[in-house]
Amino acid sequence: MPGIIRKYVVPGELIVDGKYRLGANVYASQDKVYSTRVGLAEISRGEVRVIPLSGSYIPRVDDFVIGKIKDYSAFAWEVDIASCFYAYLPAQAVFGRDYSPAQDSMLDRFKIGDMVAAKIAAFDRTRDPLLSVSGPGLGLINRGEIVKIMPTKVPRLIGKKGSMIKTVEAGTSCRLSIGQNGIIVVNGPPDGIAKAVNAIRLIEEEAHTADLTQKVEALLTGSGGA
Amino acid sequence: MAIGRNPIVVEHIRKTRMTELLSKGNRLSGRGLLEYRPIKIETGLIEKASGSAKVSIGNSQVIAGVKVEMGTPFPDTPNQGLLVVNTEVLPISSRYAEPGPPSEDAIELARVVDRGIRESKMIDLQKLCLIPGKKVLAVFIDVSVLDIDGNLFDTISYACTAALATAKIVQYEVSGEEIKASEEKIPLPVKTIPISITMARIHDALIVDPDLEEEAVMDARLTLATDSDGNICAGQKGCPGGFTVEQIMQAKDIAIEKGKENRELLKKMTGIA
Amino acid sequence: MTTLINEEGLRVDGRRIDQLRPFKLEVGVLRNADGSAYIEMGKNKIVAAVYGPKEVHPKHQTLPDKCLLRCRYHMSPFSTDTRKNPAPSRREIEISKILREALEPALILGDYPRTAIDVYIEVLQSDGGSRCASLTAAALALADAGINMRDLVVACAAGKIEGKIVLDLNDAEDKEGEADVPVAIMPNLNQVTLLQLDGTVTREEFKTAFELALQGCKTLYDAQRATLITKYFGKAEPPQQEAQESQESQEE
Numbered sequence: 002m003p004g005i006i007r008k009y010v011v012p013g014e015l016i017v018d019g020k021y022r023l024g025a026n027v028y029a030s031q032d033k034v035y036s037t038r039v040g041l042a043e044i045s046r047g048e049v050r051v052i053p054l055s056g057s058y059i060p061r062v063d064d065f066v067i068g069k070i071k072d073y074s075a076f077a078w079e080v081d082i083a084s085c086f087y088a089y090l091p092a093q094a095v096f097g098r099d100y101s102p103a104q105d106s107m108l109d110r111f112k113i114g115d116m117v118a119a120k121i122a123a124f125d126r127t128r129d130p131l132l133s134v135s136g137p138g139l140g141l142i143n144r145g146e147i148v149k150i151m152p153t154k155v156p157r158l159i160g161k162k163g164s165m166i167k168t169v170e171a172g173t174s175c176r177l178s179i180g181q182n183g184i185i186v187v188n189g190p191p192d193g194i195a196k197a198v199n200a201i202r203l204i205e206e207e208a209h210t211a212d213l214t215q216k217v218e219a220l221l222t223g224s225g226g227a
Numbered sequence: 228m229a230i231g232r233n234p235i236v237v238e239h240i241r242k243t244r245m246t247e248l249l250s251k252g253n254r255l256s257g258r259g260l261l262e263y264r265p266i267k268i269e270t271g272l273i274e275k276a277s278g279s280a281k282v283s284i285g286n287s288q289v290i291a292g293v294k295v296e297m298g299t300p301f302p303d304t305p306n307q308g309l310l311v312v313n314t315e316v317l318p319i320s321s322r323y324a325e326p327g328p329p330s331e332d333a334i335e336l337a338r339v340v341d342r343g344i345r346e347s348k349m350i351d352l353q354k355l356c357l358i359p360g361k362k363v364l365a366v367f368i369d370v371s372v373l374d375i376d377g378n379l380f381d382t383i384s385y386a387c388t389a390a391l392a393t394a395k396i397v398q399y400e401v402s403g404e405e406i407k408a409s410e411e412k413i414p415l416p417v418k419t420i421p422i423s424i425t426m427a428r429i430h431d432a433l434i435v436d437p438d439l440e441e442e443a444v445m446d447a448r449l450t451l452a453t454d455s456d457g458n459i460c461a462g463q464k465g466c467p468g469g470f471t472v473e474q475i476m477q478a479k480d481i482a483i484e485k486g487k488e489n490r491e492l493l494k495k496m497t498g499i500a
Numbered sequence: 501m502t503t504l505i506n507e508e509g510l511r512v513d514g515r516r517i518d519q520l521r522p523f524k525l526e527v528g529v530l531r532n533a534d535g536s537a538y539i540e541m542g543k544n545k546i547v548a549a550v551y552g553p554k555e556v557h558p559k560h561q562t563l564p565d566k567c568l569l570r571c572r573y574h575m576s577p578f579s580t581d582t583r584k585n586p587a588p589s590r591r592e593i594e595i596s597k598i599l600r601e602a603l604e605p606a607l608i609l610g611d612y613p614r615t616a617i618d619v620y621i622e623v624l625q626s627d628g629g630s631r632c633a634s635l636t637a638a639a640l641a642l643a644d645a646g647i648n649m650r651d652l653v654v655a656c657a658a659g660k661i662e663g664k665i666v667l668d669l670n671d672a673e674d675k676e677g678e679a680d681v682p683v684a685i686m687p688n689l690n691q692v693t694l695l696q697l698d699g700t701v702t703r704e705e706f707k708t709a710f711e712l713a714l715q716g717c718k719t720l721y722d723a724q725r726a727t728l729i730t731k732y733f734g735k736a737e738p739p740q741q742e743a744q745e746s747q748e749s750q751e752e
Contacts, residue, residue: 011728012643013606013651013688028608028650035688037608037648039728054732056646057534057553069238081236085553085615114239126613127564144240153646209733273625274543276578286531290624292578315586318572319549319620321532325557326572326620369577369586371622373547374530 005045010036016051017044024050040153041209054209058084058152058182060121060130067142067180068132070115075102078111080119080132083149083182088130090119095134116142116186118178142178145186146194150205152183157208158201165204168214172221173197196221234323235443242444249432256438261481263436263489268385268496270393278394278415280497282386285438286376291368291386293394293415297406298365300356308355309365312341314372314383321375339463340370340384340423343452347421347460350391354416357401364396366415377438380450380463384423385489389497392417420499421460422490423452424482433474435485449475451482455490459483504661504673511673513542517666520656520716521627525637525727527644535645539637542670543627548637550645552617567612571600573634575623595631602635602655602684602694608648617647628674629657635684635694636720643728652724653693655684656716658709660701665708667716681706683713687721 010016016027016034023029026038027049036042038053060066060082068080068088078090096105111117118140122133134140150158158179159166166177175189175197187197200217207213237245245255252260264285273279276292283289298309314337318326329337344350355364368390370383398411427437427445437445446468452461459479464470470478494500505511515521521542530536533549540546556562573596577584588596603619619642621634632655639653659669661677669680679699685692701709 009729009733011652011725012649013686014725015688026648030689035650037650038646039643039732053646055535055644069236071236085612086555112239114236114242116238116240142240146244147238147241273545273578275581275625279578288530290576292576294578294583296583313577313586315576317574317620317622318551318618319530319533319536319547319622322551322554326574367577367583369583371576371624373622374532376531 005043008042008044009040010042010051011039012037016042016049022048024048026051026053052209053153055151056153058082060084060086060088060124061181062121062124064121064181065118065179066121066132066182067116067118067178067184067186068182070111070113070117072113073107073111075107078107080117082130082132082180083152083184084130086129088119088121088132090117090132090134094122094132111141116147118142118180118186138178142186145178145188146198148185148187148198148201150183150185150201152181154205154208155179155181155183157213158185158204160214165214165217168217169197169200169221172218173200235439237440237443241440245440245444246430249429249434252432254434255440260432260434261485263485264438266385266489266492266496268389268493270389270497276390276394277396278390278392280386280389280393282382282389283374284378284382284385284436286374287379287382288374289370289372289379289382289386291370291383291390293390294367294369295394295396296365296367297357298363300360300363304352305360306356306363307352308350308363310345310350310352311365311367312337312344312370312387313367314340314370316372316375316379319374320372324372324375335463335465336379336383337370339380339450339461340387342461342463343384343421343423343450344368344387344391347419347452347454349388349417349419349421349454351416351418357399357406358404362406364399366391375439377440377442378425378436380425381423381436384421384452385493388420388422389493391415392420392493392499393497419454419456420490420493421452421454422486422493423450423461424485424489425450426478426481428468428470428474433477433481435481449478451478451486453483453486457483457487504676505664505666511661511666513670517664518712518715520668520719521670523633523720523723525640525723527640527727527731533641533645535641535643535647537637537640537644539633539640541627541629541633541636542668543625544623544630544633545625546630546633546637547622547624548634548641549620549622550617550638550641550647551620552645553612553615553647554617556614556616561616562614565610565613567607567609568616569600569604569607569609569619570616571596571603571619571621571638573599573621573623573631575626575630579623579626595634598694598696599631599635599638603638603642603653605691605693606639606649606651606653606686607642608650611648617642617645626671628669628671628680629682631655631694632657632682632684636724640724640727644731651686651688651691652721653684653686654717654721654724655682655694656713656720657682658713658716660699660705660709665705665712667712679705679709681709681713683710683717685714685717687717
């Protein structure tokens with residue numbers, strides 16, 4: 002893409018002088034645009050944004066996330082989604098509207114330590130994120146290897162239109178479930194899992210580099226399999 | 228908030244894999260059952276302390292410093308110096324360590340480490356007496372826990388041992404009631420090198436050096452410290468689960484054998500004879 | 501009287517009057533913390549750790565519209581010449597407060613309502629200027645944690661010893677000198693976020709000391725920036741030419 006200017010920045014660093022549309026992780030003061038994070042600043046088509054390299058997961062409605070059941074009450078499970086907030090999975094969202102704590106046993110569905118694939122059903126500045134597990138591919142995860150990466154690296158792991166996932170899956174005969182919160186579950190043959198985990202680590206480590214796809218392919222085709 | 232419950236919840240699918248592997252003699256980390264994580268010991272980095280050591284076992288990381296002050300002996304041991312071991316689990320070390328008074332876990336930790344050093348008679352306390360009944364040296368050993376990834380018992384204990392073994396203190400000359408500090412710096416009167424070995428039982432498997440996840444699922448824990456002669460000098464069983472008699476006997480042998488290995492390692496890394 | 505500055509104009513540790521002590525900065529030194537940093541400044545050895553944003557305990561401290569910032573400055577018992585009692589002293593509590601207030605303007609706390617950020621600073625060995633070194637490390641730890649910030653914070657002290665204005669006092673100079681002026685700034689926004697004065701100076705001396713401290717801050721800021729860039733990118737400049745795959749497929 003022509004006309005993209007890239008710059009490594011730290012919080013408070015001036016990215017550019019002048020009037021621009023403000024993308025993610027920047028702020029403007031008197032026609033100067035500054036970064037709020039450590040990351041890669043991009044100026045393109047009149048917009049400035051910073052792709053951050055660190056930071057925790059901030060929930061967004063409709064995000065696919067993978068979480069861990071941490072606790073439960075009579076009305077909801079508390080789910081650790083590796084964020085600033087615990088998320089809640091209401092019992093009604095699992096048992097239906099006529100849920101009754103006297104009749105339905107929460108533990109029949111999810112126990113403490115269970116992993117769940119879920120969608121963020123609701124979240125805003127005033128309340129904790131609510132989860133939903135109804136939908137294809139959502140619900141209890143009962144096998145697989147868990148890998149945790151920095152949530153800011155997830156877009157890179159997914160790649161353009163899922164290209165990076167496809168590369169990894171094809172090279173390892175594994176299936177990857179990638180939560181936007183940086184929790185990944187890998188399923189497949191044992192040697193494939195080991196390879197996939199290595200590939201994920203490489204992508205996390207080198208997310209900001211340019212020829213990442215080639216590096217991942219090189220790793221997967223065996224030359225650097227270990 | 229959740230006092231008395233281990234705040235680390237290990238995912239079921241990981242726990243299942245862990246126990247499957249353990250039954251075959253393997254661990255999630257790829258370690259053998261009786262294999263420690265890499266141990267790193269760095270001494271002398273706190274110039275203001277008489278002795279200091281930063282020790283990491285895997286990702287657990289602590290720093291110990293030795294300070295020596297003049298003190299009054301206890302009435303029942305008028306010719307012995309004082310030894311005080313104090314451990315602070317700092318809030319920087321884990322999201323579950325809150326600032327404020329130490330939890331019961333932190334107090335147990337400090338006391339078990341203290342016992343290993345005290346009961347092994349590592350430091351000859353009689354040699355720290357200046358004027359019997361009146362003036363003795365008090366050796367303070369303080370530990371700051373920086374990062375927690377399991378087996379703090381051994382990490383802290385090795386840090387204390389390494390800091391004490393490499394400490395240099397001011398030599399005092401006593402004539403009658405007069406105490407004079409000399410220019411000379413001398414080592415502490417070290418008699419033996421105590422080494423603790425912490426083991427965990429998960430189902431039927433006995434492992435050494437449990438990491439944070441293994442500690443979160445372990446049924447029972449046992450710490451045994453041995454001295455340079457291979458005698459067992461301190462012990463502590465922890466957690467609600469139990470051990471069989473056979474497991475205890477096995478643990479005793481592990482503590483002695485592994486203790487020998489780790490003692491050599493500690494001596495090599497601190498450069499003491 | 502001890503001489504803190506000799507005939508050649510050099511200080512007890514051999515520095516010129518406008519010279520910083522040797523320093524070292526590192527980020528990402530702890531595994532559990534969301535962000536962490538380590539600083540050595542003279543004999544100061546200080547670790548800073550950041551946890552958060554995270555849920556607030558105790559819950560009643562929760563702020564509806566922004567994040568609660570908490571800060572704890574603590575010295576290990578072995579960090580000082582004579583053993584320090586591990587319980588927090590009044591001095592540590594005061595410093596914790598002014599450090600929190602020096603960091604707060606740099607953080608965009610409105611982005612994280614109903615959460616808390618804890619900044620923990622542990623002084624493993626203390627020397628003159630430990631509060632300034634603590635701030636410089638804490639700002640790095642906050643950036644490492646990926647918290648939205650308007651600017652970094654960087655701090656340095658100047659002072660007066662034997663009638664001369666000097667930069668970055670060490671322990672002996674701090675104890676025996678006439679005045680100490682710690683200053684913290686947000687370097688890009690040109691805001692002073694911490695200022696203390698301990699001792700008597702003239703109007704002229706105050707100006708000179710303040711400007712000298714700012715110079716020290718500038719040098720340290722360059723080091724802060726370089727530390728973050730090296731940690732995250734390994735090198736100084738991004739590739740401009742290659743058609744990079746979009747990092748964004750999932751967003752928007």
